Amino acid sequence: MDILVCVKQVPDPETKLRVSPSGKTFDSDGVKFTINNTYDEATVEEALRMKEEFGFSALRVISVGPARAEEALRSALAMGADEAVLIETPRDMPLDPLLVARYLAAAATDIPHDLIMVGRQAQDDEAGAVGSALGEYLGLPSYSFVTELTPVPANHLLKMKRYVEGGEEVFSAPFPAVLSILKGSKDPRTPTLPNILKARKKPLKKIPVMDLEAKVANLPGGTRPTSETLAFTLPPPRAGAKMIEFQTPEEAADRLLKVLKEEAKVL
Amino acid sequence: MPIDFELSAEQKELQELARRFARDVMAPRAAAADHSGEFPEDVYREAWKLGLMNLNVATEYGGSGLGELDQCLITEELAAACGGMTTSISANCLALQPINIAGTSEQKERFLKPFCSDYHLASFALTEPGGGSDVAGMKTTIRREGDEYVVNGEKVFITNAPHASLYTLFATLDPALRHKGITALVVPRNTPGITPGKDEDKMGHRASSTSSLTFENVRVPVANRLGAEGEGFKIAMNTLDSTRTPIGALATGIARAALDHAAKYSLQRTSFGKPIAEHQAIAIKLADMVQKVDAARLLVWRSAWLADQGKPVPLESSIAKCFASDIAMEVCNEAIQVFGGYGYMREYPVEKLLRDAKLTQIYEGSNEIQRLVIAKELLKRVA
Numbered sequence: 001m002d003i004l005v006c007v008k009q010v011p012d013p014e015t016k017l018r019v020s021p022s023g024k025t026f027d028s029d030g031v032k033f034t035i036n037n038t039y040d041e042a043t044v045e046e047a048l049r050m051k052e053e054f055g056f057s058a059l060r061v062i063s064v065g066p067a068r069a070e071e072a073l074r075s076a077l078a079m080g081a082d083e084a085v086l087i088e089t090p091r092d093m094p095l096d097p098l099l100v101a102r103y104l105a106a107a108a109t110d111i112p113h114d115l116i117m118v119g120r121q122a123q124d125d126e127a128g129a130v131g132s133a134l135g136e137y138l139g140l141p142s143y144s145f146v147t148e149l150t151p152v153p154a155n156h157l158l159k160m161k162r163y164v165e166g167g168e169e170v171f172s173a174p175f176p177a178v179l180s181i182l183k184g185s186k187d188p189r190t191p192t193l194p195n196i197l198k199a200r201k202k203p204l205k206k207i208p209v210m211d212l213e214a215k216v217a218n219l220p221g222g223t224r225p226t227s228e229t230l231a232f233t234l235p236p237p238r239a240g241a242k243m244i245e246f247q248t249p250e251e252a253a254d255r256l257l258k259v260l261k262e263e264a265k266v267l
Numbered sequence: 268m269p270i271d272f273e274l275s276a277e278q279k280e281l282q283e284l285a286r287r288f289a290r291d292v293m294a295p296r297a298a299a300a301d302h303s304g305e306f307p308e309d310v311y312r313e314a315w316k317l318g319l320m321n322l323n324v325a326t327e328y329g330g331s332g333l334g335e336l337d338q339c340l341i342t343e344e345l346a347a348a349c350g351g352m353t354t355s356i357s358a359n360c361l362a363l364q365p366i367n368i369a370g371t372s373e374q375k376e377r378f379l380k381p382f383c384s385d386y387h388l389a390s391f392a393l394t395e396p397g398g399g400s401d402v403a404g405m406k407t408t409i410r411r412e413g414d415e416y417v418v419n420g421e422k423v424f425i426t427n428a429p430h431a432s433l434y435t436l437f438a439t440l441d442p443a444l445r446h447k448g449i450t451a452l453v454v455p456r457n458t459p460g461i462t463p464g465k466d467e468d469k470m471g472h473r474a475s476s477t478s479s480l481t482f483e484n485v486r487v488p489v490a491n492r493l494g495a496e497g498e499g500f501k502i503a504m505n506t507l508d509s510t511r512t513p514i515g516a517l518a519t520g521i522a523r524a525a526l527d528h529a530a531k532y533s534l535q536r537t538s539f540g541k542p543i544a545e546h547q548a549i550a551i552k553l554a555d556m557v558q559k560v561d562a563a564r565l566l567v568w569r570s571a572w573l574a575d576q577g578k579p580v581p582l583e584s585s586i587a588k589c590f591a592s593d594i595a596m597e598v599c600n601e602a603i604q605v606f607g608g609y610g611y612m613r614e615y616p617v618e619k620l621l622r623d624a625k626l627t628q629i630y631e632g633s634n635e636i637q638r639l640v641i642a643k644e645l646l647k648r649v650a
Contacts, residue, residue, distance in 0.1 A: 070276065192318040193281060
């Protein structure tokens with residue numbers, strides 16, 4: 001029984017983004033990319049737990065992205081994944097979540113998978129759409145925002161918990177399936193130095209995006225992004241803080257209350 | 268392409284691992300450990316778990332077998348969070364290096380493997396009360412009795428000594444033999460007759476532990492001798508040749524942290540109606556600081572790269588260590604100046620960096636010794 005985890009390399013949250021000259025994306029020049037999206041790290045950890053505790057055999061990781069995305073895959077290999085596949089795109093190829101899902105679906109048909117797991121969303125565009133779309137393209141059921149996962153492999157059943165507004169839902173469903181993971185049951189392990197060195201020797205297969213075009217063309221939506229980004233803007237700079245001067249705590253509270261009511265109008 | 272400054276993907280990953288550990292585990296503890304002088308052993312255990320200790324132990328004995336450049340990349344990252352913790356974390360590399368260099372495969376199996384399968388500390392016991400630079404003048408003696416050596420004497424300023432389970436000890440068969448009498452022994456801590464002294468109250472590197480070690484009729488099996496009798500001097504020098512460059516990386520890390528703090532502060536702090544970074548007096552300081560840090564890092568990388576090519580680096584490693592530690596002092600000093608009065612307060616991070624930087628000019632070969640080596644090598648070339 002095999003697990004396939006989809007990961008995405010994202011810009012470091014601390015890096016400063018600039019809008020690209022086209023005004024439709026950010027300029028990737030000089031952007032530091034983190035090794036992995038945090039939701040994906042949680043997902044890899046959960047997938048490793050499936051392997052360690054529930055007898056799943058192989059754990060493969062896959063990513064769609066430019067050559068640098070190999071770093072994200074190596075990091076997952078260093079955490080303990082067995083093999084990796086990079087669907088290599090030209091640098092700055094326009095992609096939207098649905099097109100990414102089509103490429104993943106096209107590649108997944110040749111990769112054994114009883115369970116496909118994705119992070120609930122990437123922490124850069126926060127679209128959170130790849131998991132459901134991938135299920136759709138592969139004709140598999142998909143379950144989102146899973147927080148706890150207990151497979152019963154003998155019956156091909158998954159017992160899952162997921163967040164719903166104000167509470168949680170416990171349900172069971174059959175697999176193969178696509179799951180989007182909100183958080184794992186354990187903090188993602190940090191790859192150790194020896195495991196980073198070992199990860200270099202694990203198999204990483206690169207598939208040029210062109211090799212999958214014929215398959216992707218047959219899926220609804222084809223080889224072009226389904227959605228088009230019209231504009232990309234940075235959040236407005238934050239206004240400066242307002243200091244409230246006071247002599248006594250009572251005075252501070254009174255003045256703060258006044259500002260909140262009359263100026264900020266939040267009360 | 269004869270020169271390439273690009274790190275490999277693997278090196279970037281090692282650097283990132285060290286950077287994360289430094290940021291998430293070391294940095295939050297650095298100020299408190301500096302104030303209290305505690306020995307944050309849980310941090311060191313965590314470093315061991317991630318494989319950030321014993322970097323120079325060969326893979327066949329369970330280590331990572333990293334080269335010098337890789338070690339330097341990791342050391343700089345760690346030192347940017349805390350110089351003292353980095354000294355304690357990297358002390359094993361120094362202490363185990365004599366075994367790497369001169370140990371038989373049986374000795375490596377016996378002594379190195381336990382360090383890779385479990386958390387242990389080791390200490391390099393060379394310096395004596397009479398001085399560290401004059402190694403050949405050491406007074407700690409060994410006398411052979413059957414299958415054992417009997418050790419008597421005192422070592423000082425030994426990193427991690429009270430916490431270590433193993434010492435690589437240098438002692439002499441006869442002080443009159445000078446460097447020809449020095450012999451290296453591996454001594455387990457639990458051997459009767461070893462007494463660590465009190466933990467020294469240091470100016471900096473306060474998260475590291477330093478003490479003396481007294482040896483009183485300590486019996487060590489001859490099987491624990493590294494190399495032949497009288498080869499200890501060479502073993503010690505070869506060890507220091509390989510750890511000198513990483514000390515340059517450690518100093519570079521401290522300097523980089525000071526520069527980083529100063530640059531960020533200069534954008535926040537305003538005077539005369541604008542951020543102080545916009546005053547030329549401060550901007551010029553920052554420009555000088557960044558030049559020094561960059562130059563130090565390049566000297567460290569060159570020395571480490573040459574060592575990884577198997578070339579001897581007495582000159583290059585001395586230049587790297589000496590330059591990086593000197594500029595670390597200058598950069599930390601200027602960082603305090605950028606912070607003004609706040610920089611002098613212990614509540615702010617930069618005064619600690621200056622205290623930590625100071626030691627890098629002194630330990631693992633004082634900068635005076637480094638300069639002698641540099642001048643000697645230079646004159647050899649022109650003579």
